[in-house]
Amino acid sequence: MATYSVEQVPATSAGRAGRTRKPLKTRLANLGALLVLIILAIIWLLPLAWTLDTALKPEGETTIVPLTWFSAHFNLAAFAETLSSTSLLQWYFNSVLTSLVITLVTIVLASMAAFALSRIPFRGRGIVFGLILAGIMVPGTILIVPLFTEMQSLGLVDTYWGIILPQLAAPIAVFIFKQFFDGLPHELEEAAIIDGASRWRIYWQIWMPLSRAAIAAVGIFIFVVSWNNFIWPFIVITNNNMMTVPVGLSTVQTSYGVRYAEIMASAILAGIPVLIVFLFFQRQIVQGIAGTGLKE
Amino acid sequence: MSDVSIPEPVTQMRARPDEKVVRTPVRRWRIDVSGYGFLLPFLIVYVLFLLWPVLLMFRMSFFNWSLDGHGTTDFLGLANYGAVLSDPNFWQALWNTLAFTLISTPVIVIVSFGLALLCNRAIPAQGFFRTVFFAPFVIPVSVVVIIWNWLYEPGGLGLYDGILAQLNIPGVNWLTQPGVAMIAIVILTLWWTVGFSFVLYLAGLQQIPRELHDAASIDGAGGWTRTRWVTIPLLGRITAMIVILQIIASLQVFGQIYLLTDGGPNFSTRPVLQYMYESGFSEFRVGFAAAMSVVFFILVVVISAVWFGMLRRQQGGNN
Numbered sequence: 001m002a003t004y005s006v007e008q009v010p011a012t013s014a015g016r017a018g019r020t021r022k023p024l025k026t027r028l029a030n031l032g033a034l035l036v037l038i039i040l041a042i043i044w045l046l047p048l049a050w051t052l053d054t055a056l057k058p059e060g061e062t063t064i065v066p067l068t069w070f071s072a073h074f075n076l077a078a079f080a081e082t083l084s085s086t087s088l089l090q091w092y093f094n095s096v097l098t099s100l101v102i103t104l105v106t107i108v109l110a111s112m113a114a115f116a117l118s119r120i121p122f123r124g125r126g127i128v129f130g131l132i133l134a135g136i137m138v139p140g141t142i143l144i145v146p147l148f149t150e151m152q153s154l155g156l157v158d159t160y161w162g163i164i165l166p167q168l169a170a171p172i173a174v175f176i177f178k179q180f181f182d183g184l185p186h187e188l189e190e191a192a193i194i195d196g197a198s199r200w201r202i203y204w205q206i207w208m209p210l211s212r213a214a215i216a217a218v219g220i221f222i223f224v225v226s227w228n229n230f231i232w233p234f235i236v237i238t239n240n241n242m243m244t245v246p247v248g249l250s251t252v253q254t255s256y257g258v259r260y261a262e263i264m265a266s267a268i269l270a271g272i273p274v275l276i277v278f279l280f281f282q283r284q285i286v287q288g289i290a291g292t293g294l295k296e
Numbered sequence: 297m298s299d300v301s302i303p304e305p306v307t308q309m310r311a312r313p314d315e316k317v318v319r320t321p322v323r324r325w326r327i328d329v330s331g332y333g334f335l336l337p338f339l340i341v342y343v344l345f346l347l348w349p350v351l352l353m354f355r356m357s358f359f360n361w362s363l364d365g366h367g368t369t370d371f372l373g374l375a376n377y378g379a380v381l382s383d384p385n386f387w388q389a390l391w392n393t394l395a396f397t398l399i400s401t402p403v404i405v406i407v408s409f410g411l412a413l414l415c416n417r418a419i420p421a422q423g424f425f426r427t428v429f430f431a432p433f434v435i436p437v438s439v440v441v442i443i444w445n446w447l448y449e450p451g452g453l454g455l456y457d458g459i460l461a462q463l464n465i466p467g468v469n470w471l472t473q474p475g476v477a478m479i480a481i482v483i484l485t486l487w488w489t490v491g492f493s494f495v496l497y498l499a500g501l502q503q504i505p506r507e508l509h510d511a512a513s514i515d516g517a518g519g520w521t522r523t524r525w526v527t528i529p530l531l532g533r534i535t536a537m538i539v540i541l542q543i544i545a546s547l548q549v550f551g552q553i554y555l556l557t558d559g560g561p562n563f564s565t566r567p568v569l570q571y572m573y574e575s576g577f578s579e580f581r582v583g584f585a586a587a588m589s590v591v592f593f594i595l596v597v598v599i600s601a602v603w604f605g606m607l608r609r610q611q612g613g614n615n
Contacts, residue, residue: 022418029519033414040411041428044487050455051443065451067458113338122331123324128339135346137600141548141569142593145576145585146352147345149361169346174338199330228436230551231569235577246436250555260446267442271435278434282427285434289492290499 055079055264062260078265085262088269090241091248095227098163098244102226103219106170110218111211114177115203119189129178135171144235151236162236163244167226173218180214181207216284220277224285227274245270353593356586376587386588388563389571392478396553396567397546400482404542405535408490412497413523426498430491437488437551444484445471445556474564477557481565484552489545493538500534501527540603547596568592 022030054062056074082088116122117129147166148157156162184207192202208215233244240248249270252263278285357377360370380386415425432440447454448470452461460467470480504527512522528535550569553559559566572592576585 026418026519030417030419033417034419037411037414037419037425040414041425044428044432046455047443047447047487050447054446063453065453065458066462067452067455109338109341112334116331116334120327120331120334122328124328125331128335132342135342137597138346138350139544139548139593139596141550142572142589142596143346143349143353144573145582145589146349146356148577149356149582150345150349150352165341166345166349168341169344171342171346199334203334224434228434230437231573235573246438246551249436249438249442252442263442264446267439271439274434274436275431278431279427282430286426286430286495286499289495 051264051267054260055268057261059259059261063258078261079269082262082266082269086252086266087240087243087248088245088266091243091245091270092273094160094163094242095244095246098160098233099223099227101160101164102167103223105164105168106173106222107215107219109168110170110173111177111208111215112203113174114181115207117174118178118181119202119207120199132171132174135169136175140166141231144231147232148235156236158237158239158242160242163233166232166236167229170222173222176218177211177214180211184210213287216281217287220281220284221289224274224278350593353586353589356583357590359583361582361586362580372583376583377591379584380587380591385563385571386568389566389568390592392563392565393547393549393567393569395478396481396549396565397543399478400485400546401539401542403482404486404490404493405538407486408493408538409497409531409535411490411494412501413527415494415498416501426495429494432488433491435488438555440484440488441552441555444480444487448480471557472561474561477561477565481553481556484556485546485549488552493542496534496538497531500531504530536603536607540600543603544596544600547592547599 053069055078056076057071058073058075058077061071061073113132117125117132143166151157151162151166156165188206188210189202192206197205227244228246229244230246230250233247234250237243237247240251243251249266252266358372358374360372411429415422415429419425447456450457450467450469450472452458452467454470456470457467468476471477508526508530509522512526517525548569549567550573553565553567554570554573557565559570568588569592572585572588575581575588
């Protein structure tokens with residue numbers, strides 16, 4: 001208690017000298033913030049902890065009232081049962097395949113388009129860019145009815161291409177790439193043009209290697225969005241073996257009845273891969289979101 | 297006539313290497329070819345899977361369209377629109393959607409801002425807290441719904457009802473009581489998606505120069521005063537963007553409601569998108585569903601246009 005008065009230095013000097021101790025009031029406020037954050041973090045983690053807890057219990061102990069967190073019989077049976085009784089592995093495969101194709105193709109198409117819009121002074125550039133910007137305003141989910149009709153006429157219902165193609169039209173990706181390209185210096189490109197390099201070589205050998213950060217941000221963001229996309233694969237896929245993870249999982253809930261441990265195990269197995277990807281690439285994902293948001 | 301007259305919507309056109317070269321018609325033509333060459337692959341996808349569906353949606357809305365992929369010649373004029381606008385189910389779905397949007401948007405914006413303020417302080421384990429609040433955002437909707445369906449399970453079985461029971465507080469029928477169900481959906485949505493706005497706010501906070509806060513402290517401003525008069529005004533642009541992104545996302549709510557309550561109880565949570573889906577894909581009233589899409593599409597575009605218009609005006613007024 002007595003030390004408080006000693007450490008209570010004027011706010012002005014503490015503000016400037018970064019490493020000296022902060023005033024008591026600030027430290028108390030930081031402590032309060034930390035406590036609030038700990039409580040909120042517990043609230044945020046409870047649903048996940050409860051899910052894991054349920055999945056590890058034997059089926060008979062999931063519905064005991066009053067509820068308990070502990071069980072003497074924790075085991076992995078529910079996970080094994082889920083893997084053998086659902087097509088989860090097939091859904092993984094479908095999700096990985098379609099999300100990867102969507103991500104890779106979007107990166108190539110969007111960066112090429114953005115390169116043209118940012119670096120090639122062709123006629124009609126403003127109009128084309130305006131058209132692409134207008135596309136950002138179109139809420140994709142609203143197009144499910146005409147898109148399904150279109151997929152029917154193309155014979156792509158219940159196919160991978162049916163899942164992939166509509167998700168490739170991502171004007172937002174063009175927009176992000178263009179913003180990134182607009183900020184790059186011209187010198188390298190000028191030297192290359194004087195050397196007689198073609199536009200394709202400038203794009204591929206100079207621009208793409210310079211854009212690794214933007215590619216990572218766009219790519220991981222598109223990957224997570226397409227992995228999690230529910231409504232479109234839900235509409236275009238009816239065959240159980242063609243379903244993506246989110247769509248397939250939505251059928252599990254109803255087919256299990258009240259087998260809670262198994263349902264929770266399936267939720268964990270379905271959620272884990274994308275959580276792992278997230279933990280690996282958190283920085284890029286966050287930067288991608290922040291980058292889209294902060295620049296205008 | 298020339299590209300000089302075409303306005304650049306976002307960024308200023310900079311002097312480019314090509315523009316120093318004297319332009320001959322052949323050279324101009326070659327620039328055009330390479331420009332459109334680079335654009336072509338994206339434009340093909342864009343036209344086929346964005347522009348064309350939009351036009352098709354308008355066209356379908358005037359016909360008695362069937363789901364066999366060919367349409368019919370049954371031209372109905374505006375009859376589908378009349379049916380949509382005189383359908384009480386549509387109005388209820390629209391109201392549910394607006395209610396969800398009006399409740400969830402302020403809740404998510406305020407909570408994400410509060411979390412960002414807390415995490416931006418000099419505290420240990422900042423990265424951990426950021427991960428915790430952001431992580432649910434990357435979980436697929438069906439996983440989220442499975443988890444929350446179990447949490448909300450009534451009768452002392454689910455976590456929340458179980459905790460209430462142990463505290464001797466009467467349980468709540470989270471998902472089957474009108475009014476409560478919508479709140480339950482908003483809570484789920486807050487937990488699931490708050491991380492997105494949170495990360496935007498955090499990035500915005502980190503861009504505010506320390507000197508501004510120090511200067512305000514020297515002038516005697518306390519923590520709250522600084523937040524109110526330094527932080528919040530400086531985050532105005534980010535807030536405006538977060539709000540409109542939230543509104544647009546909330547208006548398109550579908551997955552969590554469809555999977556959690558199926559629009560119930562008694563259709564009190566059914567959003568427009570679910571009604572559109574059911575009309576088109578369960579009842580096969582495709583022209584009707586297309587007309588509903590058009591009405592909803594116009595609504596969303598008008599709301600975003602009004603928002604951006606207000607924003608521009610406000611920013612213009614400040615300068």
